[in-house]
Amino acid sequence: MKTAGRQIISFARYADDRGHEGTLSPDIALRWAKANATIADPFTWAKRLEVLRPFATFLAAEYGETTFPATNPFGRTKRRLAPHIFTIEEITAIIAEAHHIRRVQAAGTLMMPALVGLLAATGLRISEALSLQLRDLDLEAAQILVREAKYGRQRLVALHPTSVAALENFLDRRNAIFPSSPTDPVFLSELSGKMLTYMNA
Incomplete structure (x- = not known):
């Protein structure tokens, strides 16, 4: 939440420094998303733009002329890590x-x-x-x-x-060591004989 707040303040300063007047527009939002980004790549720009979306929704409810990109032109905002395939x-x-x-x-x-x-x-x-x-x-x-x-x-x-x-x-x-009825867990704690779980492994 603090990060989003700082980003919105950053956007407001950016728009003010460039003499932007009137309601929020896609042009100023897209230019800000790319300006001074920590990493200059579409993923970072997309995440910066999405920070403004709730703010834009609020402005649209207050000022009917507010417009904002319906979809993110920079692409995905979540990056999935490539899985490691064990040899x-x-x-x-x-x-x-x-x-x-x-x-x-x-x-x-x-x-x-x-x-x-x-x-x-x-x-x-x-x-x-x-x-x-x-x-x-x-x-x-x-x-x-x-x-x-x-x-x-x-x-x-x-x-x-x-x-x-x-x-x-x-x-x-x-x-030969642990209970073996049909409904017993396959994997048991070797200390307690109870079902092996994330917590006791």
Whole structure:
């Protein structure tokens, strides 16, 4: 809010210094958006222009002749970071490191490597993986049922034969130590035996 206020004051000074008279116009708004921008690129100009939009809406309600660009001519105001695609070597190194995680942490040497491997092999969201129950793993059919997918939907995720083998090995070790009823979570805290979550991992 403070930043927006400073930007509006900056715009008012810019318009005044250039002798602008009358109501707000697209021309003066576009020129200000590009003037003295910290970074001279369309993304920065677009963000500066959008700061004025609520102010322009207010002025339009008060003064009917006020005009403002309906769409941003400079383009997007939100920049999505390019995702990092992990290589096989990087994934292998992460899983290997997970085998050495300190046992004082909830997601210890049993759970963490399996969790990381499943995420890498299936593309599951971390929330989806942590919500899995044992009944959701159908290794004979080589698939996983995700009950809490995006927008509350369910979906099936296919498993590669190597993933099936890795999960079978993991489940043999897991079920020998922890509860293994169909509705038990797949991933548990190795300290408390309770469901593994963001908070206790």
